[in-house]
Amino acid sequence: MDRKKRYKFGQNYLKDPIVINNILSAIKPTGSKVLEIGPGNGALTFGLLKKHTLTCIEIDHENIQYLKNNIETSSVEIIHHDFLSWKPLTSNMFEIIVGNLPYNISSQILLRILFEPFQPNAGFFMLQKEMAERIASSPGSRNWSKLSVKCSLYYQSEILFEVPPECFDIKPKIMSVFMRMVKKEPLLSSKDAKNFFKFIDLSFQYKRKTLINNLKTHYSESSIKRLIDQNQRPEEVSVEQYVNLFKLLEK
Numbered sequence: 001m002d003r004k005k006r007y008k009f010g011q012n013y014l015k016d017p018i019v020i021n022n023i024l025s026a027i028k029p030t031g032s033k034v035l036e037i038g039p040g041n042g043a044l045t046f047g048l049l050k051k052h053t054l055t056c057i058e059i060d061h062e063n064i065q066y067l068k069n070n071i072e073t074s075s076v077e078i079i080h081h082d083f084l085s086w087k088p089l090t091s092n093m094f095e096i097i098v099g100n101l102p103y104n105i106s107s108q109i110l111l112r113i114l115f116e117p118f119q120p121n122a123g124f125f126m127l128q129k130e131m132a133e134r135i136a137s138s139p140g141s142r143n144w145s146k147l148s149v150k151c152s153l154y155y156q157s158e159i160l161f162e163v164p165p166e167c168f169d170i171k172p173k174i175m176s177v178f179m180r181m182v183k184k185e186p187l188l189s190s191k192d193a194k195n196f197f198k199f200i201d202l203s204f205q206y207k208r209k210t211l212i213n214n215l216k217t218h219y220s221e222s223s224i225k226r227l228i229d230q231n232q233r234p235e236e237v238s239v240e241q242y243v244n245l246f247k248l249l250e251k
Helices: 003-008 017-026 045-051 061-070 106-113 129-135 146-152 190-203 211-215 221-227 239-249
Strands: 033-037 053-058 076-080 096-100 122-128 155-163 176-183
Touching: 017 045, 017 122, 017 155, 017 176, 033 045, 045 053, 053 061, 061 076, 106 122, 106 129, 106 146, 122 129, 129 146, 129 155, 129 176, 146 155, 146 190, 146 239, 190 211, 190 239, 211 221, 221 239
Parallel strands: 033 053, 033 096, 053 076, 096 122
Antiparallel strands: 122 176, 155 176
């Protein structure tokens, strides 16, 4: 086992058959066009291809070769590429995206999925528990963050179950969870989303400051004060309120 390479790619492979079965049972509806990010040695892949039309994208050439040697290539498309720089042939090719995501780049992967050409109907991901709690949190909680707001713009997220370190071949030092993200009615058009994300970054730039103090570096303080409670903090504002505030300030 090349631990140096495994650490570089953030590879912790699932080995617990009960957890694997629970994950496969949670991924619905069957018959969907599924993209699996980072299949590794195929812990989920072999089960996924029995129920779905499957495409896998993998950065590690050794894993690519393993999958090709153990799967009929006619039943699954295997792509050797880094997901963060890969572009599918057409938009919205995949109804579901699945992944045991490398923890060091999981937020980058999730943020990329929020935009076209991806935006699946649902996502099912293994994530660090702390990150998943931020994504699935609500306004007013200590976990509500800029990542929470961005994901909530398009998706309703839910933690399905915990996955302890013992379920992996190399035990991570943190607790993992498996979560579901289901697409909801968009609160903002795709063409405005990137500017909205910049607005959210600005809103959360100093979490200990009030929202007014964060925004007044970019907007008129008098305009902001007409729209926001002067004591309101970034973590107290819902995604719907952020969208309305963004629209009003960007007029």
